[in-house]
Amino acid sequence: MRASDYIYLAKKDLRSFKLRSSLIITVLAIGIFSSTLNLYHTSKRQDELISSFSALGSQIISIWIQDEGISLSRLSFLSSYFPTISYEASCQKDIKYLRRLKNGVSIIGVTPSYKNVHSLSIKKGRFILPCDLKEKRMVCLVSSGLCEEFPIRVGEKIKILENKVRVIGIFKEEEQGQERIVIPLSTYQDIFLEEAKKYLQVVILTKGNPEFLQKEIKRMLERRFPEKKDRFDIFFQEGLLGLIKEQRFTSMLLILGIGLATLLLAGGGIVSLIMLSIKQRYKEIGIMRAIGAKKSDIFYLFLIEGALLSVVGVILAGGLSLLWLGLTPGFRLDIFLQSFLWVSSICLPLSLCGYYPSLQASRVSPITAIRVA
Amino acid sequence: MIEMTNITKVYQMGEKKVEALRGVNLSIKEAEFVSIMGPSGSGKSTFLAIMGCLDIPTDGEYLFDKRKVSLLSDDELSHLRNEKIGFVFQAFHLLPRMSSLENVELPLVYKGIHKDERRERAKDCLTKVGLGDRIDHSPSELSGGEQQRTAIARALVNSPRLILADEPTGNLDSKSAEEIMEILSNLNQEERITVVVVTHNPLVAEKTKKVYHLRDGRFDEGF
Numbered sequence: 001m002r003a004s005d006y007i008y009l010a011k012k013d014l015r016s017f018k019l020r021s022s023l024i025i026t027v028l029a030i031g032i033f034s035s036t037l038n039l040y041h042t043s044k045r046q047d048e049l050i051s052s053f054s055a056l057g058s059q060i061i062s063i064w065i066q067d068e069g070i071s072l073s074r075l076s077f078l079s080s081y082f083p084t085i086s087y088e089a090s091c092q093k094d095i096k097y098l099r100r101l102k103n104g105v106s107i108i109g110v111t112p113s114y115k116n117v118h119s120l121s122i123k124k125g126r127f128i129l130p131c132d133l134k135e136k137r138m139v140c141l142v143s144s145g146l147c148e149e150f151p152i153r154v155g156e157k158i159k160i161l162e163n164k165v166r167v168i169g170i171f172k173e174e175e176q177g178q179e180r181i182v183i184p185l186s187t188y189q190d191i192f193l194e195e196a197k198k199y200l201q202v203v204i205l206t207k208g209n210p211e212f213l214q215k216e217i218k219r220m221l222e223r224r225f226p227e228k229k230d231r232f233d234i235f236f237q238e239g240l241l242g243l244i245k246e247q248r249f250t251s252m253l254l255i256l257g258i259g260l261a262t263l264l265l266a267g268g269g270i271v272s273l274i275m276l277s278i279k280q281r282y283k284e285i286g287i288m289r290a291i292g293a294k295k296s297d298i299f300y301l302f303l304i305e306g307a308l309l310s311v312v313g314v315i316l317a318g319g320l321s322l323l324w325l326g327l328t329p330g331f332r333l334d335i336f337l338q339s340f341l342w343v344s345s346i347c348l349p350l351s352l353c354g355y356y357p358s359l360q361a362s363r364v365s366p367i368t369a370i371r372v373a
Numbered sequence: 374m375i376e377m378t379n380i381t382k383v384y385q386m387g388e389k390k391v392e393a394l395r396g397v398n399l400s401i402k403e404a405e406f407v408s409i410m411g412p413s414g415s416g417k418s419t420f421l422a423i424m425g426c427l428d429i430p431t432d433g434e435y436l437f438d439k440r441k442v443s444l445l446s447d448d449e450l451s452h453l454r455n456e457k458i459g460f461v462f463q464a465f466h467l468l469p470r471m472s473s474l475e476n477v478e479l480p481l482v483y484k485g486i487h488k489d490e491r492r493e494r495a496k497d498c499l500t501k502v503g504l505g506d507r508i509d510h511s512p513s514e515l516s517g518g519e520q521q522r523t524a525i526a527r528a529l530v531n532s533p534r535l536i537l538a539d540e541p542t543g544n545l546d547s548k549s550a551e552e553i554m555e556i557l558s559n560l561n562q563e564e565r566i567t568v569v570v571v572t573h574n575p576l577v578a579e580k581t582k583k584v585y586h587l588r589d590g591r592f593d594e595g596f
């Protein structure tokens with residue numbers, strides 16, 4: 001039997017069971033239609049969210065490295081990828097100024113780019129320069145909050161543990177209560193030997209899709225330090241990545257749910273349609289077998305009937321949702337196509353729902369032709 | 374052409390066994406015109422089904438054109454039915470959703486013949502049975518006699534060697550019945566097709582050249 005004839009016969013059958021066929025197609029089309037709409041809207045929202053992040057400008061990515069072996073110099077390659085990058089480490093220590101003690105102040109070892117990365121504004125004095133770093137100078141900047149508590153002035157000295165450090169500037173705290181002292185990173189590593197061994201933080205200020213950046217940075221680090229894959233963590237500005245991921249997750253759940261429901265409904269429909277038509281057409285199948293149809297001819301005929309139904313349903317839903325969404329403001333064809341393909345591919349197994357009933361049909365014996373009236 | 378030796382057919386009905394055929398011997402030569410008569414339940418249809426390769430015997434040997442039918446696969450049997458055997462049934466058994474032309478074409482569809490050739494051959498056959506002007510009618514728009522003639526055209530379309538008819542006139546008035554027997558008789562004489570007709574009706578059996586009587590799953594001796 002020719003392939004085109006299978007389709008010719010299948011079409012003929014489906015047309016003669018108009019009501020049933022159109023019912024199945026409608027259920028299927030509605031399912032695909034609503035899933036496509038759903039996926040389209042969530043994808044679009046997500047896309048807009050991501051592009052709004054990029055539009056928003058730069059974001060802060062921090063990489064925490066917890067390995068002695070990965071030193072500052074070995075990380076400097078990152079600077080060629082991200083111009084605005086700062087390397088830092090911090091700990092809490094007691095400080096003394098004019099015999100007054102303050103417990104647990106954040107001390108941060110920094111590089112000169114810290115100022116740009118964190119958009120620090122200097123109220124008095126100057127920020128740390130490359131030469132401070134190079135010569136491991138005992139200098140520091142204090143935040144404005146601390147400055148008010150102790151009336152520290154530029155040029156005076158404070159004590160961090162037992163080290164006398166000269167104040168070279170005062171900077172504004174971004175938020176109240178974030179009192180801290182910054183010193184050159186090299187000095188920090190000198191003074192706090194133990195702490196410096198624990199971890200180093202790299203902070204990058206950059207633009208771009210956070211998800212992509214995260215992957216990219218991870219890839220770069222893993223290539224450089226293949227044996228230390230678990231020694232670094234990459235963080236984003238609070239909540240940002242999580243938000244995107246969460247959204248993606250819920251939308252996937254939604255689609256899966258709807259897709260599954262559609263699958264069950266339409267699949268069940270197709271199976272029962274073909275089952276019913278086999279019962280009804282028991283005699284016909286017998287006649288077909290008597291005049292020369294092979295088992296496989298019958299099997300494929302029924303399978304193709306089921307497949308045709310799902311193909312028509314998919315096409316119908318595609319046209320319908322394109323029409324519907326095409327009229328919405330800011331229509332995005334690429335997102336539409338992507339969503340539609342996703343949903344259709346979930347519905348693809350539907351065309352196989354006819355497998356079992358088709359097998360049943362092919363088992364009808366040719367003797368039936370002579371036995372039924 | 375047909376050699377049947379000691380054919381039996383037993384139907385298992387739960388605990389009970391129904392012996393529909395109890396050792397039938399029959400040989401039919403090329404271009405014979407044969408009828409099989411017998412009371413209801415004597416196993417005529419069962420016998421015809423076996424002869425037409427629609428069913429397999431429980432026991433016995435069946436040679437069709439010197440080939441052992443029991444050794445053929447399901448696909449080979451389909452092929453045999455398609456190419457060598459034409460069926461005519463009491464209830465016509467046309468597919469209701471197809472026109473008479475499409476019905477007649479169907480065996481050629483299974484054979485894989487191209488559409489244009491199919492059309493031509495189906496039309497020829499319908500013309501041969503006198504229905505050349507009814508090709509677009511659906512079965513429900515045809516009289517019983519016309520439906521049976523369409524069924525004969527379908528049986529003919531693949532130029533079979535054997536036509537098997539189970540009560541072909543059972544649902545027809547005597548005039549249509551006569552027409553049908555006329556057509557079968559002509560096919561036998563002019564195209565040398567072997568024809569086997571199962572019937573209750575002595576008038577129908579009269580038209581054939583040889584009559585076999587089946588009773589309780591056996592042929593009566595002496596005929």
Ligand SMILES: Nc1ncnc2c1ncn2[C@@H]1O[C@H](COP(=O)(O)OP(=O)(O)OP(=O)(O)O)[C@@H](O)[C@H]1O
Pocket residue numbers: 384385386391392393411412413414415416417418419420
């Ligand atoms: N599938 C089956 N299962 C069990 N018994 C069957 C089956 N088919 C036929 N029989 C039995 O086999 C016997 C012969 O049946 P068959 O149909 O061959 O008779 P028939 O001579 O064609 O009768 P009729 O003239 O009424 O058509 C009957 O007793 C019937 O009940």
Ligand SMILES: [Mg+2]
Pocket residue numbers: 417418419539
């Ligand atoms: Mg019968």
